[in-house]
Amino acid sequence: MTRQDWLLMHRVAAGDEDAVAELYDRFGALVYKVAQQLLPTRADAEDAVQEVFVRLWKTADRYDPRRAKLVTWVMLIARRHLIDRLRRSAARPVLTTMEGDSAGTQTHTEPERPTQVEERNANLLKRIAQLPELQRTVIERTYLHGYTLREVSEQLEAPLGTIKSALSRGLVRLREQSKSDWAI
């Protein structure tokens, strides 16, 4: 698939409409799901998907199949775009330390509408709930709210290295859970 993927992205870079359609057919649903995971409404998610594909066209010539599979590249571009969008909308919640104090440094004052996002992510949240507290908190804040590791480290008043390994272990553990769920 590597060579075909590389050629596909060069056709996308050249503005070949069929190639853009093929890219959407392969990854559109996945990109939409991530957008739904992070953004409050369906309309927001659909707008974001359009923007992501424009961004994929603009960056298509940078895809390097020796560095990552195409799905990884597409999802990386998508997540970066969605997180930029979240930051621009300033709709992220004011988060606290694990002890409950306000993190104090947040500029995002509008509370997020939690219900829709949480409903959509119910399965994930259920699985995250089984993780140790630090892993759970770090995953929620980085993976679902788009905070950087540094921001989470400040919010939780914990060393960056600790946050990093908590997140890494948490994500791998979630993946393992998911594998064993499939195996059942």
Added chain:
Amino acid sequence: MTSSKLMTRQELMELAALDAFGLLDEYEAALYTRSFHDAPAGVQDEIIELQAELISDESLLPDSQPSPELRQRVLEAVAKAIEAETAHLNPLASIGRQRNAVGDIIGQIPLGRSGQFWRAAAFVLAGAVVVISFFWSEATRHGQTIAQLALIKATSAELKEMIGPTWEDFVGNPNCRWIELRPLDSRQPGMIAVLVNEETNEAFMLAMGLPEDAKPYTLSMQQGGETTDLGEIRSDGLVAARRLDGIDPVKLASAVLLVTGNNGKVLFRSA
């Protein structure tokens, strides 16, 4: 992870998830990429697989589907963005249209990012339709980069005749590196690139829009104060290409490449 020492295999594996989700900061992401490229192929493959698995794990994502109309909206949004970029460059493309131009065939190729342009052009060449010349006009003297597209019919058969039947495989190979040579004088028409594949030890020189000359242009390589001629190329003003035989691609990639005209003057140079 504050030093610039390359990451170990264990660190690479530990941070693979963060890298895939774009959660490393800029410095660490750059260090990760450097360390990745330095790692043995087996480790690279393992990381590539792990990252793809993690990032496409749909069980971590909401179970919702986009509306069927979204596909059309996405295609329209991308088409609109392409059109906007093309429109932005249209005034440039309409200056001094060249003889034999066929105009509308390649209007879809976005300009402005030359690497992308070359790849797009090569793709089109490999795909059999069109040859492009791309040059800077007088207006560059006024501080603008003016590009002109002149479109000339060509066939893949002609190109294959010039370079050989392996051209399509070569240009489609992800290991093919592009070395772009830039004109020393902004009024110099034409573009030149050297394409190198370090795995197959093949190299090609490709020129577009280089003025026709009875005498050939010479490609040479400068390294450690020594200059070695690599080959000559003749241009009919449109497209010219040739295979470079007996070249060490590693040396080629690290050397400065020069193209001189028939009076010995250096016209193009690699970065």
